[in-house]
Amino acid sequence: MREKSLTIRDLTVSFRTSNGTVNAVRGVDLDLYKGETLAIVGESGSGKSVTVKAVMGITSSNQSIDAGSILYEYESHGGTKEQKELLKLSRKEMRQHINGTHIAMVFQDPMTSLDPTMNIGTQLTEGMIHHLHLTKRAARARAVELLEMVGITEPEKRMKNYPHQLSGGMRQRVVIAIALSCNPDILICDEPTTALDVTIQAKILELIKDIQQRIGISVIYITHDLGVVAKVADYVAVMYAGRIVEKGTVEDIFYDPRHPYTWGLLSSMPDISSDSSQRLYTIPGSPPNMVNLPAGDPFAPRNQFALEADFKVEPPTFQISQTHYAATWLLDKRAPKVEMPDSLRQRINTMKGAGDGCE
Incomplete structure (x- = not known):
């Protein structure tokens, strides 16, 4: 039996602007199942990113969620089935209990996701120390494992590097490692290969697919590239x-x-x-x-x-x-x-x- 991870019903999102109300998302219904990949495809401005940012609780001051529900279903540490209505959680509750630990996101430009003033090791370990309550030593050991998992050579050395010292492909791999660091059930990838050249794009897509098969997470892809959809998706929403x-x-x-x-x-x-x-x-x-x-x-x-x-x-x-x-x-x-x-x-x-x- 397929198990649902995420159920979105009648999601309606608007933005207040000086020109009037922008009806960005209008009654969206979507289902994501455990271990499967859903691709959301469409032109720029179609509402793809706004939809998944609502799942993450990422909202702007002029944004309003006018209707709908986002039901997240997961297994607790005790093995019981749990449900959370994400739209009813405050921003603080989302940050503390959902983002990173249950649902993680990879954005299209890794340089905007990484802090240029912190080395890679610190950025990888801080979430694990905070959310998983690991010691610095245990978090560092897991960070090295994660860098190896995403295909970065000499991970111990890379832990000391700063983002500007890495190539675009390596930075995106680091962002994926950070997203996976707290063992999320759902990984959201918002055009994760847009800023990369074609050969690196293929490697990143294969990497995410391989990780998904190994650890069984559910993945949502946001893309306008149907070539990407054909390679990675089980289900597609246009x-x-x-x-x-x-x-x-x-x-x-x-x-x-x-x-x-x-x-x-x-x-x-x-x-x-x-x-x-x-x-x-x-x-x-x-x-x-x-x-x-x-x-x-x-x-x-x-x-x-x-x-x-x-x-x-x-x-x-x-x-x-x-x-x-x-x-x-x-x-x-x-x-x-x-x-x-x-x-x-x-x-x-x-x-x-x-x-x-x-x-």
């Missing part, structure tokens, strides 16, 4: 304008996408098997103004398959299978039958034949 517009297993999303926005994202992926003389597909238009969302489906003005209803009423979420859901009027039984573009169908058939899309 976000647009603060809402989940499609979610399912990685096979559902890559092999049987149903939302026109997902079609656009998949069509815009570089593909080495494609004719190099063809222009790469781009989704027309721009994301909507989140202060003043249009009537109906926010994606409708960019959607070549939009129906008349899309400009009037935002579509509900339709269930396609036990694992697959999408919010598009094309799935309404009254809608005309619209197939995905032939070019995307051919690309999916190529992926299936090569077996390289979703492994």
Whole structure:
């Protein structure tokens, strides 16, 4: 039986600005299961990072969580099942009892996560001393083990280094080691490879996947890169304008996408098997103004398959299978039958034949 780690229901988050209220996250429902990887994908500004920061209790002064619940389920030290409603905890309670020890986060730029005035050893051990109540000696021994686990050579020597003395890839490995130092159940990775070159990106993704398989943690990836999603995810949620517009297993999303926005994202992926003389597909238009969302489906003005209803009423979420859901009027039984573009169908058939899309 799969065990849930995190249940997000109807999460709604807004920001007060001088131009009006930004409706950043609108009624998000997500489930994360123990030992599995959920990828949240979408363009910049779609609400991905705001969603996971709400899980971590990271909020700004002009931010408001207007509705919803985030239920975290875990096993206590005594072996009993426990539940916590994270949105009901104060910022202090989140810092003391959840962040680091139960849920940890890796941000996209390691230099903003590391203190330039402290050496790596001190930054690795302080959380373990505070949360796990280890002695300095025990914390230091575990810090060396963690650096070895994330693939850093000469860990004893690196403990004395400062962040500026390490490469970008090594800094990101240190950040991952810090995130894992207090044995969290859930690791949130917010575009952890964006600032790294391609070869280091692949190594970091493999590293996180390997650690997950070894210690059984649940992982949430935030990314706009579907290539990353194909490599790491079990489940995928596609976000647009603060809402989940499609979610399912990685096979559902890559092999049987149903939302026109997902079609656009998949069509815009570089593909080495494609004719190099063809222009790469781009989704027309721009994301909507989140202060003043249009009537109906926010994606409708960019959607070549939009129906008349899309400009009037935002579509509900339709269930396609036990694992697959999408919010598009094309799935309404009254809608005309619209197939995905032939070019995307051919690309999916190529992926299936090569077996390289979703492994």
